[in-house]
Amino acid sequence: MLCEICPRKCLVDREKTLGFCKASNHIKIAKFYLHQWEEPCISGENGSGTIFFSHCNLQCVYCQNYEISTGGKGLEITIQDLKNIFLYMQKQKATNINLVTPSHYILQIKEALKEAKKEGLTLPIVYNSSGYDSVEGLKVLDGLIDVYLVDMKYFNDQYAIRYSKANHYFEICKKAIQEMYRQTGPIQIKNGIMEKGVLVRHLLLPGLKEDSKKILSYLYHTYQDHIMISIMNQYTPTSSLKDMKELNRTITKKEYEEVLAYALSLGIEQAFVQEDETADESFIPDFSLESLKKDMDQIKDKI
Numbered sequence: 501m502l503c504e505i506c507p508r509k510c511l512v513d514r515e516k517t518l519g520f521c522k523a524s525n526h527i528k529i530a531k532f533y534l535h536q537w538e539e540p541c542i543s544g545e546n547g548s549g550t551i552f553f554s555h556c557n558l559q560c561v562y563c564q565n566y567e568i569s570t571g572g573k574g575l576e577i578t579i580q581d582l583k584n585i586f587l588y589m590q591k592q593k594a595t596n597i598n599l600v601t602p603s604h605y606i607l608q609i610k611e612a613l614k615e616a617k618k619e620g621l622t623l624p625i626v627y628n629s630s631g632y633d634s635v636e637g638l639k640v641l642d643g644l645i646d647v648y649l650v651d652m653k654y655f656n657d658q659y660a661i662r663y664s665k666a667n668h669y670f671e672i673c674k675k676a677i678q679e680m681y682r683q684t685g686p687i688q689i690k691n692g693i694m695e696k697g698v699l700v701r702h703l704l705l706p707g708l709k710e711d712s713k714k715i716l717s718y719l720y721h722t723y724q725d726h727i728m729i730s731i732m733n734q735y736t737p738t739s740s741l742k743d744m745k746e747l748n749r750t751i752t753k754k755e756y757e758e759v760l761a762y763a764l765s766l767g768i769e770q771a772f773v774q775e776d777e778t779a780d781e782s783f784i785p786d787f788s789l790e791s792l793k794k795d796m797d798q799i800k801d802k803i
Contacts (some may be wrong), residue, residue, distance in 0.1 A: 505637045506557045506603050507672045521557040521604045526576045530552035530568040530787045532585050534594055539730055539772050541694040542598065542626060542649060548595030549623065551585060552785065553601045558664045560653075562705070562747055564736060564784045569601065575792050581799075582612035586621050587697060588799045596624040596647070603629050606637050612664055613644050624695055625761050627680075631673035639677045648680035648698045655714040663705070663747070674718070677727075686726040687770070696705065699728040703735055704751050704759060713762045720766045730772040731763060736784075 502511045504520055510519030518524065534547030535649050542548050552565070554574030567573045577585075586597050602609055613625065624646035631651045652673050656661040660669030687697030700719055704712050712731075719729055733756040741748045761771060 505606050505634065507632055507634045508557055510515050510666060521555045522572055523555035523604045525608070527579065527582055527605055527608050528572070528574040528576050529582075529792070530554050530574040531785055531792060532589070534589075534592060535598065538598065538649075539699065539729070541689060541692060542596065542647070542699070544693050546593045546595055548590030548596055548598040548626065549586075549592065550598040550600055552787070553599070553605055555604055556601050556630065557603050558632055559665055561744060562735070562738060564621065564738065565604060565787075566738065566740065567601060568787055573779075573787055573789070575789060575796070577796070578613070579608055579612045581796070582608070583616045583619070584799050586612065586616040587619060590621055590623050591798030594623060596626050597621075598626040598628055598649070600628045601630065603633050603637065610640055610644060631676055632669060633676040633678045634672070635675050638676060638683070642683050645683065646696055647694050648677075648679060648684060649701065650680060650698065651701050651703070652677070652715050652719065653703065655711045655718070659705075659708060659711060681723065681727065687728055694728070697727065697734065701730040701732060703732045704756060705735060706749050706751060707746055709755050709759050712759050713728045716759070716763050716768065717766060720768050724778075725770040728770045728772070729763075729768060731760060733774045
């Protein structure tokens, strides 16, 4: 089968050759653990049962997870292994199952989720993506995803192309969020935990505050408070940005406060914001293959 699961529609046979994302048909993951640093309604007290998938259908020049997204670092696992990770996370009392950068593994994730649910998986499922998703791909997961935790990175296509090699990003992301909202409906929060709905993240980039304002305006005027918005200032420059001086700095307090003030002026009430000094390397997980292998071995004894 030729791959057209994401908007790039590379039309390659992933058993024989690789498309833009460089992923084969075999699932590859880089880490799984109880993640404490998502938004509070996602992490909860025990942490979000987070699985980082290797590879990505974007190539963001500032990606903090570059070694797994573009470098492809990780360990190949089976659908059965993925199912077991889901069940293991539930035994560890995770708040939910959090699928990070899953767009290129939608078909495999569907099978793993179906099998896990047959064996007693009841946790909410969080689909945590860049927003560069196709409506057709998302429909494959209809009925299986409870919460969509999705980026909306750019309004202006020139930034999407320059920084992520993503043509028509805003239009594609806009349609993807429409489909996500169709599937989940308005946000549902119980005891502080998001059980249904769409949470849209927007990470401010240096110098792009006007682009950020356009994104916030679109989201609020389209969905009002039926979705949640997370306005993030944690952008951290990486060593790969030597040739892009405009991105080689953190967000200033003034930039962030101006965007937050604009959000308030729109009437946005359902939003998460970040405190000062959140741009830090602590947001970058440790993707140790040795640790991952040990964790996989541990699962065999506990499922």
